[in-house]
Amino acid sequence: MTDRTETGAAASPFADQSAVLLVVLLAAITLARLLALRYSVTDLQVDEAQYWDWSQHFAFGYFSKPPLIAWTIAAANAVCGTGVACVRAPSPLFYFGTSLLIYATGRALHGPRIGFWAALGFALAPGVAFSAAILSTDVLLLFFWALSLYAFVRLRAGGGYRWSLLLGLGIGFGLLAKYAMAYFIGCALIAALIDPPSRAVIRSGRFWLAVAIGLLLLLPNIVWNLNNGLVTLRHTNENISGDGLKISLGNAIGFLAAQFGIIGPFLMGGALAAAIAAWRKGRPGEDRMLLAFALPVILVVTIASVLTITNANWAASGLVATALIGTSFLIRSGRFRLVQAGLAIGIVAQLVLFVGNAVADRVTLPLLKHGDIYKQVLGWSRLGDAVRAEAKASGASMVVALSRADAAALVYNLRDDPVAVTVWPDDPGPDNQFELTRSLLDHAPTGPALLVAGCAEPARLARFFGEVEDKGRLAVASGPSSSRSYHLFRLDRPIAPLAPVPLCGDDTD
Incomplete structure (x- = not known):
């Protein structure tokens, strides 16, 4: 096979006019998203606030995720501070890079036209427009998945060991972003079964060198897990197993429908049509290769969703190849208007999100049972302000939370205050990072403490504190109608060793 990526114009994937135009368009989208973060009125969601707390303490691992998300936030904070917009700023920047990598991959496989529209289609996909306004591990995973796919395509075209190094870096940092990067290795093996050039890559030492490099980069995280009771792996397993088997075809249908919403109905529809057509005589092998990096991930999570509860983002890594194969199929089959229609949907979704995030505290949909659709990202800064004022009035030098959500919000929103934030666990084993590093059992108050509880019974508190x-109660608005x-309690004069115990409801002691 001729190595298109090593010779001629293809050696510089950004050397033509379409690439220049794409970079300008993506830069404009990225700048608009960064400006929108500046004018958004939303607070950090619970996971984002938790990741920010992790970023203040460098480690090779954390309770529920590998460390790259925390390292990324730490780098952003060093550049622009600790505000909400700065914490989220890496997201639009990483999506800029992911889109460029999709262009490079599409150009290497099918030429600049398909690369251009695939990159733009991905950048403006409804799910990407939404995800670019928050910072999650999926943002980092998608970038390194796209990087790894581009390196694999270069290896497939006969590239040398420098592409093995790039692939190894992509796999390694992808695993440090999210363990779902492991799907990539499985997808590559599936590609080898159905695509002869991919089979040659797998059979060569170039691919396995890349895997070895990736695992070497992950090694410090593995060691951290071994030294911390494998907490991240156990948490990941608990997420996958959920609440046990709950067989439901409805869950699977809902999951698949969500994938159409995330990447866009036309790109997903094009990818499925390509899957049906891939086995016809004369279809390019590149189609089967790309499908191997898209459909297995979606299929595995779809099957899992029949058996247990899954989240729509669990198949996010498959969407990079989905954008490529969907765009390629639609353009080559003369359905370019569907590509344009997908872009129009994405632009509308992006504009709606820009406006919605700027007026989130005034948005409610009265026809919905839970009409305050921004509830999860509103009210947390107000909680911090109210607790700060009460802690000062009570002379408390410590604030005690009961839940991960409240702890995350208080740690972030009280970050510039001298008051310490701890968590009172309700069972012996740690359930989150806060119970590992901020447990009240390990940081007993030496003076008055303010308990912030969704519920608590004074009689149970009196078992541990003499005062x-x-x-009183505190109500914090999380939207126009929610x-x-x-309930706040001032605690002082400890009279018994603190212990993990439910402070309301059933007590198993």
Whole structure:
């Protein structure tokens, strides 16, 4: 096979006019997203606030995720501070890079036209427009998946060991972003079964050198897990197993429908049509190769969704190849208007999100049962302000939370205050990073503490503190028609060793 990627114009994937235009368009989209973050009124969601806390303490692993998300936030904070917009700023930048890599891959396989529209289609996909306004591990995973796919395509075309190095870096950093990067190795093996050039890559030492490099990069995280009771792996397994078997075809249908919404109905439809057509005589082998990096991920999670509860983003890594194969099929089959229609949907979705995030505290949909659709990202800064004021009035030098969500919000929103934030666990084993590093059992108060509880019974508090003062209820608005309710207690004069115990509801002691 001729190595298109090593000779001629293809050696410089950004050397033609379409690439220049794409870079300008993607840069404009990225700049608009960064500006939108500046004017968004939303707070960090629970996971984002938790990741920010991780970023303040360098480690090779954390309770529920590998460390790259925390390292990324730490780097962003060093550049522009700790505000909400800065914490989220890496997301649009990584999507800029992911889209460029999709262009490079599409150009190497099918030429600049398909690469251009695939990159633009991905950048403006409804799910990407939404994801670019938050920072999640999927943002990093998609970038390194796209990087790895591009390196694999170069190896498939006969590239040398420098592409093995790039592939190894992509796999390694992808695993440090999210363990779902392991799907990539399985997808490559499936590609080898159905695509002879991919089979040659797998049979060569170039691919396995890349895998070895990737595992070497992951090694410090493996060691961290071994030294910390394999907490991340156990948590990941608990997420996958969920609440046990709950067989439901409806869950699977809902999951598949969500994939159409995330990448766009036309690109997903094009990818499925390509899967049906891939086995016809004369279809390019590149189609089968790309399908191997898309459909297995979606299929595995779809099957899992029949058996247990899954999240729509669990198949996110398959969407890079989906954008490529969907765009390629639609353009080559003369359905370019569907590509344009997909872009129009994405542009509308992006504009709606820009406006919605800027007025989120005024948005409610009265026809929905839970009409405050921004509830998960509103009210947390208000909670921090109210707790700060009450802690000062109570003379408390420590704030105690009961849940991961409240702890994350308080740690972030009280980041510039001297008051310490701890968590009172309700069972012996740690359930999150806060219970590992901020447990009240390990940081007993030496003076007055303020308990922020969704519920608590004073009698149970009196078992541990000689002075329990009810400071009343606190309601924090989380939208025009919703709020979170808390009960505050001032705790002082410990009279018994602190222990993990439910502070309301059933007590197993």
